[in-house]
Amino acid sequence: MRLSRYFLPVLKEDPKEAQIVSHRLMLRAGMIKQQAAGIYSWLPLGFKVLKRIEQIVHEEQQRAGHIPMLMPTLQPADLWRESGRYDDYGEEMLRVTDRHKRDLLYGPTNEEMITDIFRAHVNSYKDLPLTLYHIQWKFRDEIRPRFGVMRGREFLMKDGYNFDLTKEDALHAYNRHLVSYLRSYERMGLQAIPMRADGGPIGGDYTHEFLVLAETGESEVFYDSQITDLTFGDRQIDYDDVAECQAVLEEFTSRYARTDETHDQEVFDQIPEERRRTARGIEVGQIFYFGTKYSEAMGATVRTSDSTQVPVHMGSHGIGVSRLLGAIIEANHDDKGIIWPEGVTPFHVGIVNLKQGDNSTDSACQAIYAELQHRGLDPLYDDRDERAGAKFASMDLIGLPWRITVGPRGLTNNKVELTCRRTGQSEELSPADAIHRVAQIYQPMLGLTVQDR
Ligand SMILES: Nc1ncnc2c1ncn2[C@@H]1O[C@H](COP(=O)(O)OP(=O)(O)OP(=O)(O)O)[C@@H](O)[C@H]1O
Numbered sequence: 332m333r334l335s336r337y338f339l340p341v342l343k344e345d346p347k348e349a350q351i352v353s354h355r356l357m358l359r360a361g362m363i364k365q366q367a368a369g370i371y372s373w374l375p376l377g378f379k380v381l382k383r384i385e386q387i388v389h390e391e392q393q394r395a396g397h398i399p400m401l402m403p404t405l406q407p408a409d410l411w412r413e414s415g416r417y418d419d420y421g422e423e424m425l426r427v428t429d430r431h432k433r434d435l436l437y438g439p440t441n442e443e444m445i446t447d448i449f450r451a452h453v454n455s456y457k458d459l460p461l462t463l464y465h466i467q468w469k470f471r472d473e474i475r476p477r478f479g480v481m482r483g484r485e486f487l488m489k490d491g492y493n494f495d496l497t498k499e500d501a502l503h504a505y506n507r508h509l510v511s512y513l514r515s516y517e518r519m520g521l522q523a524i525p526m527r528a529d530g531g532p533i534g535g536d537y538t539h540e541f542l543v544l545a546e547t548g549e550s551e552v553f554y555d556s557q558i559t560d561l562t563f564g565d566r567q568i569d570y571d572d573v574a575e576c577q578a579v580l581e582e583f584t585s586r587y588a589r590t591d592e593t594h595d596q597e598v599f600d601q602i603p604e605e606r607r608r609t610a611r612g613i614e615v616g617q618i619f620y621f622g623t624k625y626s627e628a629m630g631a632t633v634r635t636s637d638s639t640q641v642p643v644h645m646g647s648h649g650i651g652v653s654r655l656l657g658a659i660i661e662a663n664h665d666d667k668g669i670i671w672p673e674g675v676t677p678f679h680v681g682i683v684n685l686k687q688g689d690n691s692t693d694s695a696c697q698a699i700y701a702e703l704q705h706r707g708l709d710p711l712y713d714d715r716d717e718r719a720g721a722k723f724a725s726m727d728l729i730g731l732p733w734r735i736t737v738g739p740r741g742l743t744n745n746k747v748e749l750t751c752r753r754t755g756q757s758e759e760l761s762p763a764d765a766i767h768r769v770a771q772i773y774q775p776m777l778g779l780t781v782q783d784r
């Protein structure tokens with residue numbers, strides 16, 4: 332993309348309505364525009380990051396064997412009357428009536444609808460296990476929408492649902508979700524810690540929330556500092572291997588890590604004092620095994636091998652896709668702007684032309700731009716007729732991890748500058764070497780072939 336042809340409405344001033352840094356930077360970098368309280372348009376730059384996050388979630392869910400589909404945003408109220416949640420959900424549910432006076436609602440989640448789909452089409456234990464998921468907009472009429480996309484009313488969520496014959500099978504599905512979530516967050520450059528959550532009225536030990544540590548987080552969290560040393564990394568996992576998935580769950584949940592809702596001071600105090608941490612966190616996902624709650628209420632049963640009918644064991648598992656943009660920025664920024672992790676950056680690299688209109692500089696930029704694209708990368712070329720300082724400021728604000736700066740002086744020695752946004756360090760390289768370096772950095776993420784020179 333050439334910046335002169337793009338739509339990037341950056342703001343010079345700090346917007347007054349933004350109380351936290353991610354909200355402020357998303358507005359300043361022209362990523363979102365508020366249309367009503369907690370309802371946003373996703374401008375091109377924000378939309379690009381949203382799509383990158385979605386893509387990671389899709390890839391990791393499908394790697395775990397979970398099947399993508401799409402359910403509508405509007406749902407018939409009758410389904411929710413069957414589960415009893417139409418009355419229980421309260422004011423957070425946005426209720427709509429159509430011209431035939433039929434009650435609809437804008438889905439805050441999809442347990443009822445997916446159970447309805449399951450009972451319509453699955454009859455036999457032979458069709459299990461099954462995990463379906465979608466990434467769809469949700470609506471919750473939050474009493475206090477705030478912090479931009481972190482607590483919106485309309486927000487994008489990945490929600491997945493497993494159907495299994497037995498509790499053991501459903502717990503394997505739970506573990507698969509835990510592993511796939513760890514992988515997803517790490518690919519986004521985030522450490523999200525699974526913390527024991529509150530099972531609510533259904534109870535049970537089988538629910539964890541994933542929290543990203545950040546001062547602006549809404550949850551108070553308590554954890555053993557050893558937990559932050561754990562990373563999943565690029566180890567291979569066989570998602571069909573029950574013991575292997577269980578071992579990951581044990582590795583990541585055996586140390587103390589809880590939110591204020593489940594915190595137990597007595598247990599916490601048994602950890603050596605120097606390892607006890609109290610902090611704040613942003614909830615970016617939750618996994619939940621709830622047994623037969625919905626399958627019993629809605630008649631989602633299967634025939635077993637001895638021809639009896641049993642309700643299926645279910646769980647639901649959510650990732651806050653749109654909230655993740657805020658969480659990633661909270662964890663990755665400095666006073667100049669955003670610093671995107673390579674896994675989610677809207678553009679892989681920025682090209683800054685220091686002397687627009689100068690023939691040799693323009694054509695060098697153009698050649699670098701074309702070659703980066705040829706290598707499968709997505710560069711943003713700042714070809715505007717602006718001062719260097721203004722170009723650097725926009726690049727720093729929008730946070731591309733790498734920048735190639737091209738000017739007439741360097742070009743006389745066949746040199747450009749490659750700058751890392753995170754460290755601020757620059758290196759003088761030939762254009763070919765700069766391109767090669769950037770391609771190498773992204774190779775593991777994109778599966779690109781880095782051509783040997
Ligand atoms: N209002 C919201 N705006 C943006 N993302 C949200 C919102 N509510 C929930 N999410 C995201 O969707 C994920 C799955 O939804 P879940 O039903 O677990 O939310 P929740 O526990 O009610 O969230 P919270 O406690 O933050 O209100 C959450 O972990 C969170 O990342």
Ligand SMILES: [Mg+2]
Nearest residue numbers: 540614616617
């Ligand atoms: Mg939750």
